[in-house]
Amino acid sequence: MIQPFENLEHLKQLDELCPIHGVNLIQIDRELKMAGEEKPRKPAPYCPMCAKERIKEKEQQVIEHNLNAAIYQKTYNVLMRDSTNAQELTEASFENFKAETPEERQFLDFAKGQVKKYLDGMNGNTLLTGGTGVGKTHLVISIAKELNEAYRAKGEPKSVLFINLTEVLRDIRESFKFSSKEGYYSRMLKEVDYLILDDLGVKLGNAQGQSKSAWEEEFIFDVLSHRKNTIITTNLSNDEIANLYSERVASRIRTGLEGNFFKVFSIKDKRYSINTLKGGRQ
Template identity: 35%
Template sequence: MNPFKNFETRQVLDETCEVHGCKLWLTKVPIKGRLEELKQCPECTKSAINFFESKLNSQSKVNSKLANTYAVFDRDSLVSDKLKEKSLDNYKIKDEIDQHALNFAKRMEQFYRLGRTGNAIVTGPSGVGKSHLTYGLAKWMNEQFKAYENPKSVLFVSLITLFTKIKESFNSDNSYSQAEMVELLSKVDYLFLDDLGKESRKADTRNNEWAHQILYEILDNRSNTIINTNLTSKEIKTLYADDYGNGALSSRILEGVTGNSFVYPQEMEDRRY
């Protein structure tokens, strides 16, 4: 079927276009199953087509950019369904320390939005809201960058889930191979690591060296990593001062965190129960 058949049978009228001065065409165009006569300026029609194509191309570029930036958060984050419901909006303020924590998150959003670099770390005992706070910050940063028409790739990753999926890839192709994950986590603009330290096992030197090597490969190739952990800075230096790098990994973890850290008091009770 020839889509231009109606234009081939056009009738050139004596009327002219007020914009281009060329003669109008009278064509029959199918509208709701019937052929209707329509007067058209060929130049106006061409301009409209060019404008539409330009708009489609522009939107395609935007969508492509968002696919590699804004969409990364929902598409590639490794996070539990329960945590996905969390945000800074539903972070509960029960006492002064919670308000300080929320203020810290808002300050870090501004810090990164202004283009500054450096890691950040949130430490404290289990169950006080570290994952909620940092996931809420990640979600908010992702939305803010888009709102300011400067979308960035923001990724939130549970380290326990990450290493579980990498191990599963040894037996089947699950798109979470070690090489693929190191590549992804190294290149995103802002990486959030959830529960640092949980990937390491007591007295399992072989597993720890493997996991620590992967962490080193990721952190050695990036800045702007936001971490939450139960570990103190002293415990981080002890745990990650293994034979691989002789402490180089702990220095990568703590790189740039001066002024970008928040500590929940050790005496805080677990709020999950």
């Protein structure tokens, strides 16, 4: 006879058998105070085999919970934990992007279309280019959120990260421990499934139009060389990218851009306040 609670006194074996396992039921042969009940009573008989299975089941649930938590730490949680979101755009979404002109509607449709392409298995970069304040950052943050939630809903959480490239490069250069900070960002930017690089080409210690430093070139090349899916915003044209970066970096930026490139021509500056975003379209 199997007893999972050998150290428990007052156990009594009954003649009644468990209908599942065919073993004798056991009962604690004394009255006990049950939670939520006023009067003490003898507990219901139990099957020792069923009891062991329930214990194993609970242990498995705990294991699965911890595994899921570990998976989410490396995937779904990355976006809100590690991104360098601009505070004003924390609330950004496709729903509150103000698409009032034909070009703005095309821009919004393009961003939504890129989400669908990636969810359907596309590998390759996406590039959004245009002047300051036309909504590029708003839309790529929206893309990041949509991808993050969609993969979670599919039961296949992926890591999505939004990075303002200017902030990251400045943080590395100003760090007291340069190499460790560079290594930290390098690993993180290489390893995520979907990386959003905002503000490619913004000056950082260089006058606009001058070539980037050898270190900055190498850092960007190293990151892009290890990636399949990178979503990039810039206010540079193709020619300006070619002038600012070496051909090897420019070619990495152009990886898979056929049909995945949108250039804004006439959208006016539409930078949002936090109140505008929370209230939706004006």
